[in-house]
Amino acid sequence: MNTLKIGLIGTGFMGKAHALAYQAAGNVFEDISRPVLHKIADIDGERARLFQRQFGFASYTQDWQEVVNNPEIDIVSITTPTLLHREMALAAIAAGKHVHCEKPLSPTASEAWEIVQAAEKAGVRTQSGFNYLKNPLLKYARDFIASGELGEIYAFNGIHAEDFMSDPLSPYSWRCDPAGGTGALADVGSHIISISRFLLGPLTSIFAQLDTVVKQRPAYPGASELKEINVDDVARMIVTFERGCSGTIQANWLATGRKMQLEFEISGSKGALSFTQERMNELLYYKAGDDSRSNGFRLIETGPQHPPYGEFCVAQGHHLGFNDIKTIEMAEFIRAIDRGEPSSPDFREAWEIQKIIDIAVRSHRERQWQIIS
Amino acid sequence: MNTLKIGLIGTGFMGKAHALAYQAAGNVFEDISRPVLHKIADIDGERARLFQRQFGFASYTQDWQEVVNNPEIDIVSITTPTLLHREMALAAIAAGKHVHCEKPLSPTASEAWEIVQAAEKAGVRTQSGFNYLKNPLLKYARDFIASGELGEIYAFNGIHAEDFMSDPLSPYSWRCDPAGGTGALADVGSHIISISRFLLGPLTSIFAQLDTVVKQRPAYPGASELKEINVDDVARMIVTFERGCSGTIQANWLATGRKMQLEFEISGSKGALSFTQERMNELLYYKAGDDSRSNGFRLIETGPQHPPYGEFCVAQGHHLGFNDIKTIEMAEFIRAIDRGEPSSPDFREAWEIQKIIDIAVRSHRERQWQIIS
Amino acid sequence: MNTLKIGLIGTGFMGKAHALAYQAAGNVFEDISRPVLHKIADIDGERARLFQRQFGFASYTQDWQEVVNNPEIDIVSITTPTLLHREMALAAIAAGKHVHCEKPLSPTASEAWEIVQAAEKAGVRTQSGFNYLKNPLLKYARDFIASGELGEIYAFNGIHAEDFMSDPLSPYSWRCDPAGGTGALADVGSHIISISRFLLGPLTSIFAQLDTVVKQRPAYPGASELKEINVDDVARMIVTFERGCSGTIQANWLATGRKMQLEFEISGSKGALSFTQERMNELLYYKAGDDSRSNGFRLIETGPQHPPYGEFCVAQGHHLGFNDIKTIEMAEFIRAIDRGEPSSPDFREAWEIQKIIDIAVRSHRERQWQIIS
Amino acid sequence: MNTLKIGLIGTGFMGKAHALAYQAAGNVFEDISRPVLHKIADIDGERARLFQRQFGFASYTQDWQEVVNNPEIDIVSITTPTLLHREMALAAIAAGKHVHCEKPLSPTASEAWEIVQAAEKAGVRTQSGFNYLKNPLLKYARDFIASGELGEIYAFNGIHAEDFMSDPLSPYSWRCDPAGGTGALADVGSHIISISRFLLGPLTSIFAQLDTVVKQRPAYPGASELKEINVDDVARMIVTFERGCSGTIQANWLATGRKMQLEFEISGSKGALSFTQERMNELLYYKAGDDSRSNGFRLIETGPQHPPYGEFCVAQGHHLGFNDIKTIEMAEFIRAIDRGEPSSPDFREAWEIQKIIDIAVRSHRERQWQIIS
Numbered sequence A, B, C, D: 001m002n003t004l005k006i007g008l009i010g011t012g013f014m015g016k017a018h019a020l021a022y023q024a025a026g027n028v029f030e031d032i033s034r035p036v037l038h039k040i041a042d043i044d045g046e047r048a049r050l051f052q053r054q055f056g057f058a059s060y061t062q063d064w065q066e067v068v069n070n071p072e073i074d075i076v077s078i079t080t081p082t083l084l085h086r087e088m089a090l091a092a093i094a095a096g097k098h099v100h101c102e103k104p105l106s107p108t109a110s111e112a113w114e115i116v117q118a119a120e121k122a123g124v125r126t127q128s129g130f131n132y133l134k135n136p137l138l139k140y141a142r143d144f145i146a147s148g149e150l151g152e153i154y155a156f157n158g159i160h161a162e163d164f165m166s167d168p169l170s171p172y173s174w175r176c177d178p179a180g181g182t183g184a185l186a187d188v189g190s191h192i193i194s195i196s197r198f199l200l201g202p203l204t205s206i207f208a209q210l211d212t213v214v215k216q217r218p219a220y221p222g223a224s225e226l227k228e229i230n231v232d233d234v235a236r237m238i239v240t241f242e243r244g245c246s247g248t249i250q251a252n253w254l255a256t257g258r259k260m261q262l263e264f265e266i267s268g269s270k271g272a273l274s275f276t277q278e279r280m281n282e283l284l285y286y287k288a289g290d291d292s293r294s295n296g297f298r299l300i301e302t303g304p305q306h307p308p309y310g311e312f313c314v315a316q317g318h319h320l321g322f323n324d325i326k327t328i329e330m331a332e333f334i335r336a337i338d339r340g341e342p343s344s345p346d347f348r349e350a351w352e353i354q355k356i357i358d359i360a361v362r363s364h365r366e367r368q369w370q371i372i373s
Ligand SMILES: NC(=O)C1=CN([C@@H]2O[C@H](COP(=O)(O)OP(=O)(O)OC[C@H]3O[C@@H](n4cnc5c(N)ncnc54)[C@H](O)[C@@H]3O)[C@@H](O)[C@H]2O)C=CC1
Pocket: A009, A010, A011, A012, A013, A014, A015, A041, A042, A043, A044, A047, A062, A064, A079, A080, A081, A082, A084, A102, A103, A104, A129, A130, A131, A187
C-alpha cells in the first residue's frame, strides 16, 4: 500500500481533529494511500512533544519551517490561527508540498489570491477545511438540487450561530484580532457561505451589516483588564445568486444556547430542503404536489444510501459524528492527490469564499449593495 | 333553525369544556340543530349560579334531578365525578333524554352495561366523552389504516401519561377513590384504550400490571393528614387485537414533566403512523418502499384536507386546540340526534372500554392473561 | 349582563374567524360585555345571507354602509380586502363606532395615519388584527424580556413564511394587487413586524430587499390567461431597534412545505427564547449560566400559568388553537371598550407597522438604509 | 508506549466496527496501551485477506483457532454470529487471552455462565459489546440518577425498535436461527435490557410476550423458496426492578420507518430523563419544581462537560457518532487491562442480561410472571 507522509502544524482544536482524521481516513477508506503522521510542529514545544507521543508522529519540532522543508513529507496540514496561514502555506507550496489549510484561508482575499496563484503555479493539490460540506447528506442535497428535484430555486436562508462568545466574560483570543480577518463572519460565517456556494453556486451581490455587540472583553481568560473588540460578533447579509434567487446568510457568536446552529433552508418550485448541523444526521425534505392529506416534511436519516456513509457503517441509523466528516475530508484530499484530480474545496474555492467576506465588509462600511466580480 | 335544549350537570373541568363546546358547535357547524344552554346543575349552588351567568343558561339548580326531569331539555350532559354517572345517566334515560356522559362511563363494566341496556331500550342517543378521537388527524389515521395503506398491522404502542399526580404532595381527590373505578387506568388509560379500538378494532386478550407507587397523599389540598391510596397511578398492559396483532397500552399519572403524552405508534408492512397529543396538529407517516435516499417519516400538519378542520379555518397551519375537538364531539352528537343515526363513541363503546379496564384489573389480581369475551 | 352589538363586513377567511371569535369571547370570558352578532355585510349577497343564518346575525345586507350606519351597532369589524379598509374604517369612525379592522390597516402609512387621526379625534376604540400577539406564550415572552430575564438583548431573527403562493399556478388574487399594498411583506410580514415591536419595542432603521420571484400567475383559479405580478413574494430586511440591538425580519409566500413558519429567536446575555407558530403551544427558553452538564433549551408548554389560557382550560397540555387566540383578541378589545382603556394593538400601532412596510419599500427602491422617523 | 496485539474474528458489520474502534482508541485516548491489529480471521478467506489489507493487520487466516492460539496476541475480539461465540470465547480464555465478545454473549444463559466461569477462573479481562452504554450522555444519566437528582424512580419505559426485518421479503439469516438464541429480543432487546440495568440496577421479575409476526421469509436474499421463522420479531416485557419501580421493555424488528429507536424515559419524584439513540447527542431532562411558567424538558447537547467527549473534540455541539462510542468501548477495555481493574460491561454482566432473556422466554412459554433469581 502506498503511503503519504503528513506534516502537521498546530496542536489545538483543529490540530487534534486533523491528526485523528488522517489516521481514521487510512482505516476507513480502502482505496486511498495510507497517511502516515510524520512530523508535528507547534510553537509551544511541550505541546508538540506530547502531541507527537499521543498520535505517534515520527518526530516533533517547535519550528514549523522544519515541517514544510522536510523532504520526506508529502502533505502539510496547517491548523494555526488564520493570521499565520499565508506565510506557512506559501512556504509549503514553495517546497512542493500538497497543502491542507484550515478555513478561512487567510485574513483577506488578496492574500488568499496570492496563495492560490502560488499553489496553481506549483501544481500542488490544496484543500480548505470546510468540513461541513463532507456530510453525506450535504452531498446528497447538492446532487438532489442539481438534478432539478427542487425545481426552480426560490430562496435560501442560511445561518451559522453559536454561543461561545455569548458571555461578555468570554475572553479576547486570536479570533478577536482584526489582523486575522473578521470575527464571527470569518470564523463561522465562512462555513455557511461555503455551504451556500456548494449547494446553489456563485453569489453575485451582497448587502451586509456587521455588528460588534460586546465591545470589550477580558484581555485573557480570567483577566480583569478589558480589551476593546474590533471585529463583528454578529453579521447579517442579504445575497443574490447567479442562478437567479436571493437569500440571507448570517453569522453569530452570541446566539445564547446555540452550540451548532449551522442551518439552512432552500425552497424551490418542486420541493424544499431544510438542515441543521444540530442534527447532522437528518435532512428534511418536502416534495410539492403529493397528496396533501399525507404530505409533509420527511425526516431523512443518513445511511449507506448516502455515500460514503457505508464506509463507516453498513446499517442506517448509526450516526456519523464530527470527526467522521473530517475523516471524509482527509480521504477525499488524499484521493485527489493519488489520482492527480482536482480536490474540493480547494484554495481557489477558499479564495472565492474570502472574496465574499471582504465584499461583505466593504458593503457594511459603505452601507451599500456590492457586486461580486 | 332547529334548537336542542341542553341540561348540564357539573361545573368543573369538563363542565366548562361542555358549555363552551355546545356553544361553539352551533356556531362552527352549519348543518346541525343549534344547542341552547338551558339548565345547569351543581351540588355547589354558588358555582351553578356563577356558571349560569357566565354561559347564559336559562336557569340553574343545586339538584341535578331538576335537570333530568325538566321536560324542555333534549340533551343531558353529565360531567360529575365518575362514581355519580350511573345514577344520573339512568335517570336521564328514564326521562327520555339523549345523554352525553363523560368518560369513563362508570366505575365498572357491569354498571356500564346496565346503562347501555337502559339507553338502547329507551332508544335515546348516547355519547361518551372520548374527545381525542375527534381530532381530524385521528379520523384520517383510522381511514388510512382501514383502506390498507399501512398493509398488515404488525404492532401497536400506546400510552397516556401525565404528571399531574407526580408530586407526592398532590392531594387525594375523587379520582383516588376506588369506588369510582381504577386510578390512572380509568382516568387517562381509558383514552388510549379508546384510541386503540378506534384505529385497530377489538382487543382479544390482556395482561396487565397495576402499580400504586405513591402510597399516601394529603387528604385534601394542603393537608398534613395523609390518606392511603388504593388505586393505580401507573398501569401497563400487553394486549392482543382481533385483527391479529399485539401491542402495549400504558397509563401513567406520575410521568414527571409530561403534560399530555397521549401517544401511539402503529407499524405495518407498508407503513407506519406515529402521533402524540403533545403535538396534536401533527401526524407522522412513514411510507415503506419509497426511494430510501429521500424517505423518512413525514410530518403531516392538520388542514382543511382533514375534515372537519375546514369548518374552523380555511387555511392549513392554523392549529386546532383542545376545545375545538370537544366542539367536534358535540357537533357529531347533535348531528346523530338530528338524523336519528348512531352516535360514536356511544355508551356501548364506553362499555367495551370499561370491560377492558375491568379485565385488566382481573389480570393484575390473578397475574394471568385474560381473554376478553 | 351588558351586550355589545357587532356589525361585521366580509364573510371570507377572516369574516368567519371574527364571527366565531366574538361568539366564543362572550362564552369564555366572564368579565366582558357579551358581544351579539347583529348585522353581516358582504358584497356577495348570497354569502351574506348564508352567513347570517349560520352565525345567527339578526340581519344581513349587501351594502356595508348599512352596517356602519346602523345606530344599534356598537362595534364594526372589517374583514374585507385591505384596499377597502380605509373607506370602511373612516365611515365607521364617523358614525361613532368602535372599529376592529383586519391587518394590515391599509395599503400605505399615510392612509393609515388618516384613519388613526380620525379615530383618535372621535375617541373610539380601535383594534388591529395582529392575532398572533394574543398567544399567552407571547405575552409571557414579552413580560419575561421586559423584566430583564434575557439580560441585554443581542439579536433578533424573525420570519413569517408560508407556501400558499409557492405553486406558480396559484392564481392572482386581491393580495397580488399593488393598489392594496405590498405582497408577502404586508400580508405575512406585517405579523412578524408586529411581534418584533411587541417583544422588543420600536425599530429605528431598515434595509430591505423585495423579490418578485413568480412573475406571472393565472388571472383567476384555473385560468390559462396569465397576469403579471407586481408585488413581492419574498421580502428580507435587516433592522435595528431603538433598544440597541439589530436583527432580521423576513416575509415569504413561497416557502414550499411551510404552512405557518412564523418564527423568532431572541438572544440575550442571560438567555434566549425561540418560538414558532408551527408549534404555537411551545416556547423554547435557554437560561445562561446553569450547570452546563444539564442545561439546554427548555420546552415550555402553555398552561394556566400563562394567562388567559386558564379561561379556556384548567389543565396544562390541552392546546389552544388559532381560533382561541382570535377569541382572546376579541375579548381584549371588548374589555378595553368596557373599561374605556386603551386597546392593543390599536390603529396607531397598525400605523407604526405600516410605516415600517412603507420604509422597507423605499429602502428596496433606493437600495439604501432608511431611518424610521 | 505499550502496545497490545489484537486478534479479531469476523469481518462483518461488527468486525469492521471493531477494527476501526481499536485503531481510533489508540489515537483518541492518550492514557492507554496502543492496540495493534495483529491477525484477522474469517471463514471466508477472501474477506479475511481484503480485511487484512484494508486495516493493516499483520496477517490473516481462515481458521479462527490460529487467532486464539497465536502467542503474540493479547486480546481476542469475537464478532461472529452469536451461535459461535461460546466455542471461540472458551478457546480464547483457555489460551489466556483477554476477550471482547459481541453481544449477546451466547444463545443461552447457561452457556454464558460456562464462559463467565472460565474467564473468571482464568483471570482474564472480558468485555461485552453493549456499546450504547458508552455514550457520554448515558454515563451522565447513570451518575445523575445515582446521585438522587431524579428523586425516587417511579417508572421506566424502554424500547429498541428497528425496521430492518419489516419487509416480509427481508431474508432469513443467522439472526433467525433459534439455535443462536431468540430473535429481536436477543438482537436488539439485549441493548435496552443492558441500558435498563446500567441506569436502574437489577431486575427482579418479568412478564413477557414474544411475537413472531412474519412467519416465513425467503431462505436467502432473493430466494423464492421460503423458510419458516421460529424466533420472535417483536418482544414485550413488563418488568420490576430491585430498587422498587416497574417498567416496560420492548424489542422490535418490524418497526417500519424506525432505524434506531433505542429509547427510554425514566420518571422520578424530582425529575425525568428521556433519550433516543435516534438523537444520540441529545438528552432530555425535566427538573420538577422549577417555576412552572418557564419550566419544561431541557435539551442537553453532548459536550466536553460529559467525559470522555472532550477526548474527541474540545467544543460542544460537534456530534459524536456510533463509531466514536465503539471507540470509547475499546479504550475502556484496554484501560481495564492496563490497570488490572474490572472492565464493564464484562461477561458476567452479559450473563445477567442473558438470564433476563432466558427468563423472558420462559415467561412467554408459561404465560406467567417469572422471578429473576
Ligand atoms: N474546520 C473547522 O470547523 C474549524 C476550523 N478552525 C480553524 O482552524 C485554525 C486553528 O484554529 P484552532 O485549532 O481552533 O486554534 P487553536 O488556538 O486551538 O490552535 C492553534 C494552534 O496553533 C499553534 N500555533 C500558534 N502559532 C504557531 C506558530 N507560529 N507555529 C506553530 N504553531 C503555532 C498554537 O500553539 C495552537 O496549538 C483557524 O484557522 C480556525 O479558523 C477552527 C475550529 C473549527
